[in-house]
Amino acid sequence: MSNIFDKIESETTTSKNIFKNKIPLDHRYLPNKLVHREEQITDIAKIWVDALNEVTPSNVTLYGKTGTGKTAASKFASEQLKDAASNKKVRVEVEYIRCTDYTTEYQVIAQLCQQLGRDVPNRGWTKGEIVNTFRDILSKRDVFGRKITLIVILDEIDILLDKDGDGILYTLTRTDNVSVLSISNYLDFKNLIKSRVTSSLNDKEIVFPPYGADQLSDILSERAKLAFYDDVLDDDVIPLCSAMAAKEEGDARYALDLLKNAGELAYDDDSEKVTGEHVRKAKDRIEFNKVTEIIQTLPLQQQRLLEAILNLTKNNEEITSGKLYEEYQSISKKDAVTYRRIFDFINELELLGIISTNTISRGRGKGRTNIIKLQCDEELLETTLFSI
Ligand SMILES: Nc1ncnc2c1ncn2[C@@H]1O[C@H](COP(=O)(O)OP(=O)(O)O)[C@@H](O)[C@H]1O
Ligand SMILES: [Mg+2]
Known part of the structure; x- marks a missing residue:
C-alpha cells in the first residue's frame, strides 16, 4: 500500500483550493492590527506608559462579553509595551496568566517567580514563603541596577472568584511595583469580590462593547x-x-x-x-x-441547573436567580448545593456561552436582579440532557 499521508497530502494540494492557511482563523492567532479597538488599546497604553518611567501603573480592569477582543487587545498592548521598554532600556515584565490554567494563589505566584528568573518549587512551600520570595524579587533592583516593574494580566478572572481568587488579587495589589490588568466577562464581577480587595484594587475600567x-x-x-x-x-x-x-x-x-x-x-x-x-x-x-x-462534560449539579433553566424556559418564565434556585432544588433534592454556589455555576455556564445573564434594576432601593436566558437550542439541549 502506498503511504497514506502522501496520498492525502497530494489530494489536498492538488484538487482542493479553499484554504491558503488556516492559522489566522484560530482563536489564538494574534493579528498585527486590531481594527475597531484603537480606543481601548490607547486607553491601556495611557495607563501603562508610566512603566516606561519606572512608575508602577494603576491597575486596570477590562470588561466585555466573550469575543469582544479583550484578550487580543491586552496581548497586543503588552507586545507594544515590551518593545518600547526594550528601546528605553527599562525593565518591564508583562506576564499573561489565564486563570483557567492556574487554580491556586500558590500556583500563580510560583509561576510569576519563575518568570522573573527565581527557581521556586511548584509545591511544598507555604504560601507565606512563596509570597515573601515574590516580594523579595520585586523589592530589589535587577543585576543591571534597574527597577523591576511587573504587569500581571489575569485573564478570565471570573473563574477564580469561587476559589481563592480574591487572595491572588489581594497579594498582587499589595506588592510594590506590581500592576494588575484583570479581564472579566462579567460586569458584576466587582460585586463578587470582597471589599478588602476592591479597596486595594483601586482600578481604572475599560469597557469593550460588542x-x-x-x-x-x-x-x-x-x-x-x-x-x-x-x-x-x-x-x-x-x-x-x-x-x-x-x-x-x-x-x-x-x-x-x-x-x-x-x-x-x-x-x-x-x-x-x-x-x-x-x-x-x-x-x-x-x-x-x-x-x-x-453539556456532556459538565459536573452533575450544573447539568441539573441546566435542566432547571430548560424547564423554566419551556414554561416561558422570566428566569431570576431565585426562581431558578427553587426549580433546581426540586430537581436535585437532597444533593442540592447552596444558593451561593449557584451563582458560580451561572457564571461558568455563561462563560461557556450556553446561557446569558442580564442585570436589570428593579428601581430604587429594590436592588438588581439577574435575568437568565438560554443561549442554545432548546431541543438540542433537551436531547443531550436526556441522553446522559
Ligand atoms: N478588533 C479585532 N481585530 C481583529 N481580530 C479581533 C478583533 N477583536 C477580536 N478579534 C479576534 O476574535 C477572537 C476573539 O477575541 P478575544 O480577544 O479572544 O475576545 P475576548 O477575550 O474578549 O473573549 C480572537 O481570535 C481575536 O484575535
Ligand atoms: Mg478572552
Whole structure:
C-alpha cells in the first residue's frame, strides 16, 4: 500500500483550493492590527506608559462579553509595551496568566517567580514563603541596577472568584511595583469580590462593547485575506457570518468560527467556493458540537441547573436567580448545593456561552436582579440532557 499521508497530502494540494492557511482563523492567532479597538488599546497604553518611567501603573480592569477582543487587545498592548521598554532600556515584565490554567494563589505566584528568573518549587512551600520570595524579587533592583516593574494580566478572572481568587488579587495589589490588568466577562464581577480587595484594587475600567455587524465584517475580511485563496468566498459569506455573530452579542470568536467551519464544509463537499449555504450549515454544526460537548462534560449539579433553566424556559418564565434556585432544588433534592454556589455555576455556564445573564434594576432601593436566558437550542439541549 502506498503511504497514506502522501496520498492525502497530494489530494489536498492538488484538487482542493479553499484554504491558503488556516492559522489566522484560530482563536489564538494574534493579528498585527486590531481594527475597531484603537480606543481601548490607547486607553491601556495611557495607563501603562508610566512603566516606561519606572512608575508602577494603576491597575486596570477590562470588561466585555466573550469575543469582544479583550484578550487580543491586552496581548497586543503588552507586545507594544515590551518593545518600547526594550528601546528605553527599562525593565518591564508583562506576564499573561489565564486563570483557567492556574487554580491556586500558590500556583500563580510560583509561576510569576519563575518568570522573573527565581527557581521556586511548584509545591511544598507555604504560601507565606512563596509570597515573601515574590516580594523579595520585586523589592530589589535587577543585576543591571534597574527597577523591576511587573504587569500581571489575569485573564478570565471570573473563574477564580469561587476559589481563592480574591487572595491572588489581594497579594498582587499589595506588592510594590506590581500592576494588575484583570479581564472579566462579567460586569458584576466587582460585586463578587470582597471589599478588602476592591479597596486595594483601586482600578481604572475599560469597557469593550460588542461588535456590530460592520465591524465584524472588517475583522473577518482581514483574516479571510490571509486564510483563503482569492475569490473562494462568495460575496454573501462574510456579511452572513458577521450578521449571525452580531446577533450572538457581537462575538468575534464566533464570527471566525463560522467562517472557518464554512470553509471546512466547502472543502469536505469538494466545492470550489464557500457559499452562504455553507455558512448556515456551519452555524448548525457549531451549535451542535458546542452544546453536546460542553453539556456532556459538565459536573452533575450544573447539568441539573441546566435542566432547571430548560424547564423554566419551556414554561416561558422570566428566569431570576431565585426562581431558578427553587426549580433546581426540586430537581436535585437532597444533593442540592447552596444558593451561593449557584451563582458560580451561572457564571461558568455563561462563560461557556450556553446561557446569558442580564442585570436589570428593579428601581430604587429594590436592588438588581439577574435575568437568565438560554443561549442554545432548546431541543438540542433537551436531547443531550436526556441522553446522559
Ligand atoms: N478588533 C479585532 N481585530 C481583529 N481580530 C479581533 C478583533 N477583536 C477580536 N478579534 C479576534 O476574535 C477572537 C476573539 O477575541 P478575544 O480577544 O479572544 O475576545 P475576548 O477575550 O474578549 O473573549 C480572537 O481570535 C481575536 O484575535
Ligand atoms: Mg478572552
